[in-house]
Amino acid sequence: MIGKWQRVGIMGAALAYSQSTLAEYAYNLQTPASQVAQDVFDLHNLIMLVCLGIFIVVFGAMFYSLLKHRKSVGHKAAHFHENTTVEVIWTVIPFVILMGMAYPAARVVIDMKDTTNPDMTVKITGYQWMWGYDYLNEGVSFYSNLSTPREQINGTAEKGENYLLEVDEPMVVPVGKRVRLLITANDVLHSWWVPALGAKQDAIPGFIRDSWFKADKIGTYRGQCVELCGKDHGFMPIVVEVVSQEDYMAWVEKKKGAATSAAADNTRTFDAADLMARGEAVYEASCAACHQADGKGLPGVFPPISGAKIASGPIDAHIDVVLNGRPGTAMAGFADQLSDADVAAVVTYQRNAWANKTGDLVQPAQIAAARNGAAGEAAASAAQ
Amino acid sequence: MGQVNTEDSAGGPAGAFVFRSCPNHSLTRPQERLAFWSLAALCFATAIGFALLGYWLILPFAGFEIGLLAWAFRTLRNHAGDYESLMIVGDVVVLEWHCGHRGGGRRELNRQWARVVCNCRTPGRNCRLSLSSHGHATELGQYLNDEARLQLAATLRSRLQE
Amino acid sequence: MSDAAHAHDDHSHGHPSGVMRWLTTTNHKDIGSLYLWFALIMLFLAGSMALLIRAELFQPGLQLTNPDFFNQLTTMHGLIMIFGVIMPAFSGFANWQVPLMLGAPDMAFPRMNNWAFWLLPMAGIMLMGSFWLPGGAVAGGWTMYPPLFIQGGISYDLTILAVHIMGLSSIMGSINIVTTILNMRAPGLTLMKMPLFCWTWLITAYLLIATMPVLAGAVTMLLTDRNFGTHFFNAAGGGDPVMFQHIFWFFAHPEVYILILPAFGIVSQIIPTFARKPLFGYASMVYATASIAILSFIVWAHHMFTVGMPAAAQLFFMFSTMLIAVPTGVKIFNWVATMWKGSLTFETPMLFAIAFVCLFAIGGFSGLVLAIAPVDIQLHDTYYVVAHFHYVLVSGALFSIFAGIYYWLPKWTGNMYSETLGKWHFWLSVIGMNIVFFPMHFLGLAGMPRRIPDYALQFTEFNQIATVGAFIFGFSQLIFLAVVLRTIKSGEKATSRVWEGAEGLEWTLPSPAPYHTFETAPVVK
Known part of the structure; x- marks a missing residue:
């Protein structure tokens, strides 16, 4: 009987092994791409082996008893019910095993918490529902949004290979450099996690926590937000591109150039078609998640914009809400995330799309003025 | 709340009938x-x-x-000190009790005048047993179940008529 | 269960009948039945939510729910399963069994017992009703973390109120159980002779009393942050959102043991009965339970390794959490030793108890994996954690409840349940449960976050397996309902002993147990 069970067990193990070679690491943590992730991977394997050993011993005994000590095979019950020696032994042995596990675990903890001597520092900010990256040394800043099209999510288009794990602007870092992460959030809790790099840190509004990673291999590593942050919690992935030092330098140059042209936009004057086209794109990226693509919002949760007073009333109030948000509600301020040109475009779009037909055009200069407070008010009224 | 420890004819003067009951109280x-x-x-x-x-x-x-x-x-x-006791010494029936914040009490009745009243007719209630004299009834057997209460009633009837 | 009480109402003809009887009852058996029925109804409600969640997750993309409704489902599933199913079911067992096991006529405070129960349906209606409020039910997770919880609509305030009401109910229930166990033991029944079920409930009630004010305070501070402009958890006003997590888990980690200690008690009653052998190491079981309870106060931050604590704090909470494996291990070893050289039979309660020991141990091992801080940091808020706590709460707490129902149902109703149906229920549940939750370990390891309505393509296969398992598991609970209803109505008459190996005061009573029991205390030698 036992022999048969053992054979079944060996076959099962063999089957599990053959499958695990087919789909790489489908039964374990992702392939590590950093030393910390490797340490965690090894630690996990070690603990699993110990657990497996204990499981086999304890439940081997139990199943032996279930087979041999049954009433139906005529086993008579013994009457022992106490044995101090045995009790002491099975209190002490687990304790010793635990100490054996605690030591390597403690070493990894200390290594993970050591964020000193970074080669570069990136500030990461969680927003509902995207990530913002600020390269403190290089002066590069950008936002990273989910780039999977809505049609794929709704099932009207074929899902791509990196469905839900792709972004418009990935985080780019050089290989083999210690990257210190300063992680915070703008609205609610988020959590930044890239499994292969072994870095996970909650993003807490009002506080900055740090973490670090050092990627060993060039490649693209994907992760997701892992702290419930509201409706689109499942739709704010993280993509880290680890590149060579030269590619990284080239990328930094390119980003800086893009920033200059964006700054130039803020002093331009746009015509209606440009504003509406740009506004629709900004709306899709920053507003549609809550207020919906049709501007009707979600009843009871997120208010509509289409046909709403805010989009037909004074322009100043409208701009103010977009820039500064509504305290105490889910409406966050977009002053930091959107450029003057973006805000001008999106406000124009909201005032002229769907049921809204105000005909107002808002230019970047008005936004710049609104950002400058009292002076802004005068400028805005002059423009009207 | 009521559990009972009963003891018959223990304690009290020799020849007396003693019935004492109290709810259980295991909390020290x-x-x-x-x-x-x-x-x-x-x-x-x-x-x-x-x-x-x-x-x-x-x-x-x-x-x-x-x-x-x-x-x-x-x-x-x-309620720790709750009890009920009934003692028949000669011609005197002594009732003593203690119940929570209502405190204790004591009543002496003349054996000849004391009557056992047992009411099992109120629907939805347990039987009620009381000892009555001069138009004033005192309830007994609060910590007993119906069976024990009826048994006590029978015992008392025969004891009071001796 | 309820019929049992009816049938044996024979000397209380004038009791209020119908609804009023149940509204006004102070009888511990009636109240026990009420708790159990409430838990069963809630099990089906929260279980349906789980099936809807699993159906949405059957394939990538959004098919049945929108993300906001999905979050409402996961949140309400969690809240209702914890506060509406597991806790009331254990309270039901305590109400039925504690007085019977102690030889007491009723609970210490029967009127308070009635209030404690009737608060629960009120809270249940508020929670369920919030689905129909503008904005729907709460979607911020059962852990209610601010600032997300501050953002929601009116149903968030209603949920806080419901949590308060359920807390009040738990406090009254717990005070009742503590006082009953301490004060109403039959003469001779010393604490160290009490059935282990009473011990585990004594410790559970103690934990509840010790931690409920913390939960009440935490949700009240959320309420004032939401409505009265305080800034307890708002960084902009000088507060700290992470402090909510500290406060919440200071309550909720003991709560985790509140959800499992009575299960230990039930299983410790059942295994000796069917092994026909006394429980091995009774005293060490009591000490192990007490040490788990004490440790539960110093491990809370292992739920928050990723908030960014100093290394010293991480190490402290990692070591203290690992320590819990020692008393938990002792319990499992003692159960195995109880079976060892027994004379085992495998009726449905025993099958569930064995599955409990085995599968709870798997939950314990994944718990040990999660106790290791660096590994936890990788696995925190992934499906690995979902797998872990469902192994502990489904094959742990819920299976022990099934085991207990099968074990005591003959005593409560006077009828034996159908062993054939019971075995069908067992095998379908145990197979279904493993198909749902085992693949979730792999999903978590591969990096699938929890609480997401849609997922990347590499997670598809395991999610499909889990969904199939969920429907097997969910629908096999209808068998359980059928078994319970049939047993109440009919079935072979049970003897007063019911099980050959059963020991304890409750088995000296006739089956079904009369409406009033032990008005005269038995004496325990």
């Missing part, structure tokens, strides 16, 4: 102190700890809850 004072004060200490230590960090709203709830616990233990303690 040291146990009560340990249970109450350890809970109170734990709750208040936690609440005060968080209050010192500025999160003081736990304190009122801890206070309310420990108050409720204190009330519960006090109620039990009040």
